[in-house]
Amino acid sequence: MLTRLLILLCAVIFAGPINAQTGPLRLTITDGVIEPLPFAAPVFQAENSAAQTAAADLTRLVAQDLSNTGLFREIPPSAFISQHASFGQTVAYADWRAVNAQALITGAASVSGDQLSVKFRVYDVFSGAELGQGLQFTGTVSGWRRMAHKVSDAVYSRITGETGYFDSRVVFVWESGPKDKRLKRLAIMDYDGANVQFLTDSAALVLAPRFSPTGDRVLYTSFESGFPRINVLDVASVGRRQLQTAPGEMAFSPRFSQDGQQVIYSLSNGGNTDIYRGDLNSGASTRLTQAPSIETAPSLSPNGSQIVFESDRSGTQQLYIMGANGGEARRISFGDGRYGSPVWSPRGDLIAFTKQNKGRFHIGVMRTDGSEERLLTASFLDEGPTWSPNGRVIMFTRETQGATGTSSLYSVDISGRNLRPVPLQGGASDPSWGPLQP
């Protein structure tokens, strides 16, 4: 750069005053469009005949994963000029530009025995360049959905620059039966509602499961004894144990700490509810709040230094933040209505919450100082937000009104767009979104 300056100086000195070049045209663009990015995903090439079905299924699921984010829009294959038959072949960018594809995903699958391999590439069509390099996954044929999700995660990450959330699971409460005799049991599913499996039976009322940071365990509240108690359940073995509390004390609303070794939770005694922190290994517990009001629904910040919780110490439910070891709490919610069930986003910059105002429920987000509050949903009863592992999507419970009211899971982008139900056959509530699987 110095050289260039020198040259420039010399030029100026020796050439004397010359015609000044007009500077570049400088403009600022402040308005853009917000629209799904169109992508094309021609059917993955089947490298052998056994892979025919898998290739088609994989392509469908990848396209569906991406489309469901609301950030991408699939261009129907019927519009394609070229079908990109062979995985290795040169990409005819002009053909894809002509159909307005901005991203192109190509892939190939092969099946050998029960082994399935899938490889794929992602292209930025208008730049005429590949995004990243080709990647290959191998697994079993029956695990094809996870492989498709992994492909989707990689594609998502290459296009958006952020990690995906497709290869993740959600633990939730499966609901059945009428409102006054509702049966609830813990269940786990893929993020998209597939592969539902039960973790408990419906003998006892269970509430609000919470995944551990690594997704190996689940904390939940059980009424097995007739009193709310916290259980911890190992996902793989479905083994569970109860966290002990003194008789007369009822514990609920648990969440893991980031290291998975501690639990923050609510404990009720004598009509008063406060927040505690307990160590899963030593059993030691510390009381973090000391107010005569209801303090509950604690959620740790991703760095573990702060806790956001709800309290009605002001007279109505509001959100507060305190240090991870308790102490002075600062109120952060000041809008109309009541605020509850706050959850700190994995990115750390936002807090999702349930808001109740004028007879309606909302899921919303605000910055951690309470500013920029945005309500994302509105219905008769929305509650219990949980964040996708990348902090981009919120899943929550929506309950319909009336005697036949049922609960189901919904998800919404944090921009407030792309509200959609999670497809499940049956009632569901209290989702907790686990981490991206390894």
Next chain:
Amino acid sequence: MHMMTKMAVVGLVLLSAACTRPDRFTDGSNVGGAGGGLDQAGVNDPQSPQFFTQTIGDRVLFSSDSSSLTEQGKVVLAGQAKWLTDNADYLAIIEGHADEQGTREYNIGLGFRRANAVREFLVAQGVPETRMRVTSYGKERPTQICSEESCYAQNRRAVTVISIASLS
């Protein structure tokens, strides 16, 4: 004075709690306080659980987001206290409930508040602390299923569920 009571109460609870199983109270259907399984006598027998649940009334109602006892509620609870005093073999679990207008966690806390308000009243009426336990179901166990105030009013309740048991 109040403090002393509380300390005594805490001591008693700790002592009694240490030697009673919490789930002993809850065999059968405690949910909704129907008093199922306690049918050894008729509604008119003042010693019968049916008399307690139906004639005296096993529940008191609350207004929205409140745990204050109503005058009507206090009359019911006075009857409950008398019955429990007369029938010393019975233990009671007081269940707090909330209507569906509220978040899950908060409603559990609110249910505890309501149950505790009942317990404190009964204690003040002379029912030994050691014979009572409180729990809360939040909004999980409504008795009425419509989404209107008429149903909500019935669901905002504290139910005294009695069961026979002897103290260790």
Next chain:
Amino acid sequence: MQSPGVYISAIGHTGLIGWLILGWGLSSDPLPFDVADVSVVSTEEYAALVAATTPQPGVADPPAPATPEIEDAPSTPEPESAAPEVSQPEQAEAPDDETPPPEPPTPPEPPADVIETTPTLAQPEAQATPDLAVSDQPQARPADRVAPVPVAPPPPEADISDLTALAQTADPLADVVSQEPEQDATAPQEAATQIVTEADEPSGAVTSSIRPSARPSRPAPQPQVAEDTSDDDALAAALADALAGADSGPAPALPAGPPLSGSEQDGFRVAVSRCWNVDTGSEAANVQVTVAFDLSRDGKVSGQVRQIASSGGSGNAVETAFQAARRAILRCGAKGFDLPAEKYDHWKAVELTFDPSSMRLR
């Protein structure tokens, strides 16, 4: 505030809890948990791969120029090279073996019924979110697309296109593309002027939400970012300007006549805006990026679009913001920007700053 009774109670209880838990706590070994890799790419390898293939934020110039290298991509490297150990013994553990169907203590219904939920998969395909449709906003219309200028829904048979009338000017193949070949003109995709969430109330009744309903006014700060950079061109240009100014007063003989008029600049701005897709929920929406590029006389981009400055956001977010900006320029400039030919010297070099700050709260 707290009565001693409460404290005593707390202490008593804490002690009791401790005592109760200790016995239980001793038996709590960390739970062993098998995690099976779905991929032959191990986590580390995968991370390494991602790291290796993620464009370095510092590298402003992407390797691929806009057009010339399209036909390039010669004999794409075999993906196997990316993941050499294709067959690993670990594969014995199937991805779903990781979660052996847990034995429900007493499963009333066989889990198998639920595990395969294939039929439901069709559901999420639905483009329109039913709930949005129900909401009753008189003014703001929910649409899949949010653009500065509202666009009415296209006639049902129109082919939705991102670039208005692209089909008209596109090469003959474009007709093949269109699903209704007889339909030449493409309708601009339906768009609302702001994101309409379900929570937005009709008739502008304001909840306590702080979101501004109108977008902030236009006066865009001149990219002081550009000056912060140590970019050669910016500095050199500034220096040249300064020297020229010092030496000979107001720039003497400007090569071309008057600079672009306000409306000409606006036209150019709008032309780029139309293709600038902002993902308002992403971290890239916190990034202001300035890119530079040259235009040929026919208004087409010549050479590369270069990132010369940015502010806000992490490396990945900056890269994503840059890619979105480049995409906007390349897409909307594909047919050449409509700029006055006689003022070519004023627009042959362009620096555009993309500032999404006012978009974030739409």
